[in-house]
Amino acid sequence: MMWHPPSLSAWDFRLIRNYREIFRMSEPRLYVIGLDGVPFTVLRDFLDQGIMPRLRELAGRSVFRSIRSVQPPLSAPAWASFLTGRPPDEHSVMSFTERDPRAMRWFTPDARQLTAPTLQEMASDMGRRVFSMNFPVTYPPKPVNGVSICGFLGKDLESGVYPEREVPLLKQRGYRIDSDVALARHDLPAFINDLKTVLTRRLETAMYYHDREPWDLFMVHIMETDRLHHFTYEAFQKGDEAIRDVYHQLYGMIDPFIGALTDQAPPGSRFLLLSDHGFTVLKREIYLNHWLWEQGFLRFNHPRPAHLGHIHPASVAYSLYPGRLYIHLKGREASGSVPPDKYEQTRETLRRALTGLRDPVDGAPVVAEVLNGEDVYAPPGLRAWHDPLTAAYPDLLVIAREGYDLKGMLWKGKPADKTVYNGMHSYDNAFWIAPQTEKAAAVNDIREAGVFTAHLLTEMF
The missing domain is CATH 3.30.1360 (Gyrase A; domain 2)
Incomplete structure (x- = not known):
């Protein structure tokens, strides 16, 4: 008598899927956290002062060093170099503004100008689940095996999120792409409060997605640090107590988020944290x-x-x-x-x-x-x-x-x-936190950080 496999009901398939999800919950993950414009020296001092105890724990068992940006040190080409592991001439994003000489017009480059694959695309091509939030040069979002939420310069959530079905949820949670920078020009306290609101919503929403699914590649970019520095860095460097307290508050909001991720990460997970450039006082x-x-x-x-x-x-x-x-x-x-x-x-x-x-x-x-x-x-x-x-x-x-x-x-x-902007980007003094390996310790700039991350991605998955 010929044996026939038993038929599986819809309930059986749900059980199989649930078992698969339970197994994936224990698989190692790769976490990438970008803190825009955070100088190595400032972060080092905050760790020494106990402002960020959870990050201090992570940095203490990792490579923690200064790295360089790209030239010129702007967020768009710098993060594009990290995401692709290529220099600006190879990924084709060199600034926030480019020009078409034949038409004599300028335009803002975006993800459509990128001529090299990103980490998110690489992981997707490997069949891995990807969550990416707020990274520059991800607008308009390219299809990924997961969720991609664009960063600043994205026009709106409706056109900046993949898949589109995530947009209502983001709106319901009060998520915003960026803070209201115009506030800083006439009402600095209101701007600072807005920064905290946007950061709170970003971190809460990131944790919601983190807990929703066992992502293989989990990437979150924090823009609020850069925004704060542009309008307050001179006062911070001069030791203004009120402004230093604001820095401690804002950085202190990020620390529990990092701690929650490290607490929940399965064994064997890897953490990479970095900034795209340093900061200095704008004369x-x-x-x-x-x-x-x-x-x-x-x-x-x-x-x-x-x-x-x-x-x-x-x-x-x-x-x-x-x-x-x-x-x-x-x-x-x-x-x-x-x-x-x-x-x-x-x-x-x-x-x-x-x-x-x-x-x-x-x-x-x-x-x-x-x-x-x-x-x-x-x-x-x-x-x-x-x-x-x-x-x-x-x-x-x-x-x-x-x-x-x-x-x-x-x-x-x-x-x-001399305007309300009193902080500006610097080429050096960005930071890099990565697993304690010789290759990670040899990273000197943000492009090399991207190359290291791509290699780590392939090694892990």
Whole structure:
């Protein structure tokens, strides 16, 4: 008599699925927590002072060191380098603002510009369950094997969440993509309260998702630290007691979240925490396009220039944030007039002029160095083959001395200013916490941190 397998009822299938979920609950997980703009030195001091006891426990059994950002040290290209393990010239996100020279327009790059796969996509391709919350350059969200909630620069939850069915739940929980930065310009206490509200909702929602399913890759990015630093870092560094108390409160809100994750993590789970750049006190904003205009390198065809189309054809160069200079090159820019055979000569003229740029208020030197774009962005073996007519990166990158922020607005009407922003990003002094291994200890910058994370992902799963 032939044996036939017993038929399985819907109840049987539910039991099998539940057993599978119970088994997955005990599997190791990879946790990635991004604390935007948190300097290594500040975090180290907070751990020493007992402000973050749970993170101190984790850091004490891990690699804990300073790392560098990307150049220029902006969140979009830095986090893109971490998520892809590639430098900006390879993943194609170099700043918050890019330009289309043929149309002479600027635009904000997003996930559609990324030309390399991300950690979330890698894990999904491996069949692993992924939860990603609030990381920059994840808007619009790409399909993943799990949930992806976009970070700042995302327009709204409706278009920034995958799958869309998660949107009502996020709204019900009061989740917001970002704080109301405009508040800081006129009401700092209200802004700080808003930061705490947004952070509370983010952490509560992250824990809800954490407890809902045993994710293989669980990633959460905290933006509120960066937001706080931009408007209060000078007072913090000067020892203002009220502001230092705010820092202790905000960082103290993050610590129990990290502790809860470490308490609930299955044996063998790994934790990676990092920031994308450091921070320093902002002395003054310098408006490079105004300086170019004063020096006769930039002209406009409109009394109130507002976009790249208002650049006069006779212009020599223009700037995008931060410190990225583009020669108005004929054959590349739609209105360009600088002949290609004058490119190197023009570049040297600009370099010499820029090295003499001084703070218009106190006469201090502003520029630390002026680099060729290919020396920053192009692979070493291809730098000698730099072709300005096809290169997407800037012709020159101006590196400012500490405390100077080289702004890229087309017209400001003044050469420099000190605004409500008093903290700015720094290239060095980001932090890295990772499992105690030689490879983790050898990580020197955020791109290498991404490479390490990708390798760890493949080793674990």
